[in-house]
Amino acid sequence: MITLSEGQKLSAALPKIPTNCILSKRIPGCGATTLELNAKRNSIIIVPNVPVIVSKCCKFPKLLGVYENVTIDKIEEYLSKNRRYKIMTTPESFNKVKAACEKCQLDMYKKFFLLMDECHQLIKDVDYRIDIVLPMDDFFLFKRKALVSATPLGFSDPRFKKFRTIEVSVDYDYQQAITVTRTNNIAKAVSLYLENHQNGTICFFLNSVTEIYSIMKQFNLLNESTVYCAPKSRVKLKGEYGFTNAYHEWSASTMKRYNFFTGRFYTAFDLELTYKPDLVMITDPQTSPYTMLDVDTDCIQICGRFRYGLNSVTHIYRTNPQIIVKTREQLEWEISAHEFAYQTIQTFYNTADSRERRYAFGEALETLPFRKYQYPNFTKNWFAIDNSINEELVNGHYQSTQSIKDWYNGCHYFTPIFDECKCSKDDDKLRIIMAARSVKDKRRKMIQLLSEFEPPYSENALDFINDIRKIDPFIVEAYEVLGKERIEELEYCQKKINEEMILSQRKGCKVLRLIKNSFKLGKKYTNDYITKELTRIFDIVHIHPEKPIKGSMIMDYFQAKDWRSNKNRGYRLISELI
Amino acid sequence: MEQLIFPDAYDNETAHSQVKLSMRQGKHLDVRVKNEEVIVSCQGMARLRYLVNEDSWNWILSYLQTGDYEDFGVFPSDVSMLVNEGYQENKVKELIEQGYLIDRIPFIRETEAYIRLLATFKHGKLLFSVRRTDDFTNYLIDKGI
Numbered sequence: 200m201i202t203l204s205e206g207q208k209l210s211a212a213l214p215k216i217p218t219n220c221i222l223s224k225r226i227p228g229c230g231a232t233t234l235e236l237n238a239k240r241n242s243i244i245i246v247p248n249v250p251v252i253v254s255k256c257c258k259f260p261k262l263l264g265v266y267e268n269v270t271i272d273k274i275e276e277y278l279s280k281n282r283r284y285k286i287m288t289t290p291e292s293f294n295k296v297k298a299a300c301e302k303c304q305l306d307m308y309k310k311f312f313l314l315m316d317e318c319h320q321l322i323k324d325v326d327y328r329i330d331i332v333l334p335m336d337d338f339f340l341f342k343r344k345a346l347v348s349a350t351p352l353g354f355s356d357p358r359f360k361k362f363r364t365i366e367v368s369v370d371y372d373y374q375q376a377i378t379v380t381r382t383n384n385i386a387k388a389v390s391l392y393l394e395n396h397q398n399g400t401i402c403f404f405l406n407s408v409t410e411i412y413s414i415m416k417q418f419n420l421l422n423e424s425t426v427y428c429a430p431k432s433r434v435k436l437k438g439e440y441g442f443t444n445a446y447h448e449w450s451a452s453t454m455k456r457y458n459f460f461t462g463r464f465y466t467a468f469d470l471e472l473t474y475k476p477d478l479v480m481i482t483d484p485q486t487s488p489y490t491m492l493d494v495d496t497d498c499i500q501i502c503g504r505f506r507y508g509l510n511s512v513t514h515i516y517r518t519n520p521q522i523i524v525k526t527r528e529q530l531e532w533e534i535s536a537h538e539f540a541y542q543t544i545q546t547f548y549n550t551a552d553s554r555e556r557r558y559a560f561g562e563a564l565e566t567l568p569f570r571k572y573q574y575p576n577f578t579k580n581w582f583a584i585d586n587s588i589n590e591e592l593v594n595g596h597y598q599s600t601q602s603i604k605d606w607y608n609g610c611h612y613f614t615p616i617f618d619e620c621k622c623s624k625d626d627d628k629l630r631i632i633m634a635a636r637s638v639k640d641k642r643r644k645m646i647q648l649l650s651e652f653e654p655p656y657s658e659n660a661l662d663f664i665n666d667i668r669k670i671d672p673f674i675v676e677a678y679e680v681l682g683k684e685r686i687e688e689l690e691y692c693q694k695k696i697n698e699e700m701i702l703s704q705r706k707g708c709k710v711l712r713l714i715k716n717s718f719k720l721g722k723k724y725t726n727d728y729i730t731k732e733l734t735r736i737f738d739i740v741h742i743h744p745e746k747p748i749k750g751s752m753i754m755d756y757f758q759a760k761d762w763r764s765n766k767n768r769g770y771r772l773i774s775e776l777i
Numbered sequence: 778m779e780q781l782i783f784p785d786a787y788d789n790e791t792a793h794s795q796v797k798l799s800m801r802q803g804k805h806l807d808v809r810v811k812n813e814e815v816i817v818s819c820q821g822m823a824r825l826r827y828l829v830n831e832d833s834w835n836w837i838l839s840y841l842q843t844g845d846y847e848d849f850g851v852f853p854s855d856v857s858m859l860v861n862e863g864y865q866e867n868k869v870k871e872l873i874e875q876g877y878l879i880d881r882i883p884f885i886r887e888t889e890a891y892i893r894l895l896a897t898f899k900h901g902k903l904l905f906s907v908r909r910t911d912d913f914t915n916y917l918i919d920k921g922i
Binding site: 531544553557558561575576577655656657658661665679 | 798801802805847849850878880895897899900
C-alpha cells in the first residue's frame with residue numbers, strides 16, 4: 200500500500216510503475232499517466248478515448264498520439280527520428296503501432312513498457328466496442344506491462360492471476376460531498392435544479408444525445424449550451440436536430456453556461472478550468488439504459504475530470520422497479536451453464552458423421568447464448584463475461600431507492616446527502632424529441648441505392664454494397680434475400696422482414712430464431728399472446744409441438760417471471776435459455 | 778552415408794482451419810489461384826498458402842458464392858504433391874463453361890507474358906495469372922473475354 204499526502208503525486212512515492220501489477224489508484228488525478236510519460240523507458244500507453252490523448256499531447260511535446268487518421272507512416276517517422284519513444288494510443292489503433300514497430304524492426308515486446316490506462320474500461324465498454332480488447336493478446340506478450348485504474352474492476356481472465364495489486368491511498372480527506380436526488384420526473388428535477396442554480400457554469404453528464412437535446416429544447420437552453428460527444432453523435436445533433444454547437448474534443452474556449460458531456464468524456468481527460476463549476480449527473484433507466492451510471496466507477500471518474508475541484512455535485516436519478524435483480528453468484532452460474540451447453544453441442548458437432556448432422560449442430564452452435572461471450576475467433580472472451588456480470592449488477596441497483604442509498608453509503612469516495620424530488624400529475628414530463636430521420640427512412644434510402652445496381656455486379660458495385668453492409672448488415676441481407684418489392688410490401692417493419700428472412704434461409708434453427716424474433720428480453724407478454732404467437736410460429740414451420748401450447752411454454756426458451764396486471768396474467772422475460 | 782533430410786510437409790490442416798475460421802467470421806476472401814494451391818488473403822490475414830484438392834476447391838467456391846462455410850467431407854491432407862502446370866487454365870475454363878463472370882485485365886501493350894483474370898463473388902474474389910499462349914488467348918476471344 201502506498202500512501203500519498205495532499206498535493207503529492209505518485210512520482211513522490213514510486214520512481215516508475217512496477218511491472219506485472221494492477222495499480223489501483225483509488226482517486227483520479229494522482230499522476231499515474233504522467234509518471235509513465237516521464238519514466239526513462241520506452242512506453243506505449245493505451246487509453247480508452249481520444250480526448251485524453253489530445254490533452255496529454257498538448258502537455259508532452261515528445262508524446263506521439265495515435266488514433267483514427269494517424270497513419271502507420273507517421274508512427275514510423277516518429278520511431279526513426281526519436282531515440283526515446285512515448286506513444287499514447289487507443290485500443291483500436293494499437294495495431295498500427297505494432298505494424299510500424301515491425302516495419303522498423305523493433306521488438307516491441309522487449310523494447311517497450313505497455314501500460315493499460317483506465318483498465319476498467321476494458322470491461323465497461325467491451326459490449327459495444329468489441330475492438331477495445333484487441334490489444335489484450337499482445338499485452339501478455341510484453342515483458343514489462345501494467346494496468347492502472349482509479350476504479351479497477353475484478354478481471355476473471357486467469358492470465359491476471361500472476362498480477363499483484365498495488366493500492367494507492369491518501370491520508371487526507373478526499374471524499375466528495377454529493378446530493379443524490381431521486382425523482383420520478385427528470386424534467387421536474389432538472390427544472391428545480393436550474394431554478395436553484397441561476398449563476399455559474401453547470402456541467403451535465405448524460406449519456407444520451409437524444410435526452411440532452413430534449414432537455415436543452417424543453418428548458419430553452421439551446422443558445423447557452425455546448426455538447427461534448429463522439430463525432431458520430433455530433434453528426435446526429437447537426438444533421439437531425441440542427442444543433443451545431445457540439446464538439447468531439449473539449450476546450451475551455453468552447454464552454455458555455457450549460458455544458459453537456461456524454462460517456463466519451465467520463466474518463467481519463469483533464470477538464471482544466473480556473474473556476475469550480477456545478478456538476479450534475481443524470482440517470483434515467485426508463486428512457487435510456489445507457490444513462491445508468493456505476494457509482495463505483497463512472498461517478499468517481501466523472502468527478503475526477505475536474506482537476507481544480509467542484510462547487511457542487513448532484514446525481515439526479517430515476518428507478519425502474521421492473522429491473523430484475525440478480526446476485527453475482529447467480530450470474531456466474533448462468534454463464535457457466537451456457538458454456539457447458541455450448542461445449543456439449545461443440546462435441547456433437549466435432550463428432551458428427553454426416554453432413555446433415557453437422558449442419559444441425561453447427562446451426563445450434565450459432566444460436567446458443569454463449570456465442571456472445573466469444574471473440575470472433577471463437578475463443579472465450581473473459582472481458583465480455585465480466586462486462587455482462589458488471590452490467591447486470593449495476594442495472595440491479597437502479598431497481599430501488601434503498602439500493603442506490605446503500606450503494607452510495609458503501610462507496611469510499613462520496614459523502615452522500617439523499618434528497619427526493621416528487622412531482623404531481625400536472626407537472627410536465629421530459630418530452631423526448633426523436634431524430635428527424637428515423638431508421639426506416641435511412642433504410643428506405645439504402646434500399647434505393649442498392650436497387651440502382653444491376654446484377655451481375657462489378658467489383659466497384661460489390662465494394663459499394665459491402666460499405667453499406669458495414670453500416671447496416673441487416674438491410675443489405677434483407678435486400679439480397681427478399682428483394683426491394685417484398686421489403687416495401689412489409690413496410691420496412693424489422694420484425695416482419697426478419698421473420699421472412701428466417702423462413703427463406705437455411706440457417707439456424709427456424710423455430711428458435713422466430714421465437715427470439717417475436718419475444719424480446721425485459722418485456723411482458725400475456726398468456727394469451729404467448730399462446731397465439733407460439734401457435735402461429737409452429738404452424739408456419741409445420742411442426743406439431745410435443746405438448747399443448749400454453750403460456751408457460753415460453754419458459755422452455757426463456758428464463759421468465761410470472762407477471763400479473765389487472766385481469767391479465769403472463770410472463771416477463773429475463774434471459775435466454777437457448 | 779549421407780543422411781537425406783526431407784523438408785517438413787506443409788501443415789495444410791492448420792491452413793484449412795485458418796481459412797475456415799475466416800469464413801466463419803464472414804470475411805471477404807481474396808483467393809489467388811496457383812498450381813494446385815491457392816493463396817488466401819482477407820482482413821487480418823495476408824497470403825495464407827492453402828493446398829487444394831477437388832473437394833476443397835468446391836468448398837472455397839461454395840463459400841465465395843453463398844457464404845456457406847461447412848466443410849464436411851473435405852480432407853485437407855488429401856492433396857496431390859504433383860505439380861500440374863495447366864491447373865489454373867483448367868480452372869478458368871471450368872468457371873467459364875459453368876457460366877461464371879470472368880473479367881480479364883486488359884493489356885496496355887501486347888508484351889505481357891501472363892493473362893490476369895478476375896472472378897468476383899458476393900464473399901470474395903478469385904484471381905488467376907495464366908501463362909499466355911495462343912490457344913488460351915484464342916479460347917478467351919471465342920468466349921468474348
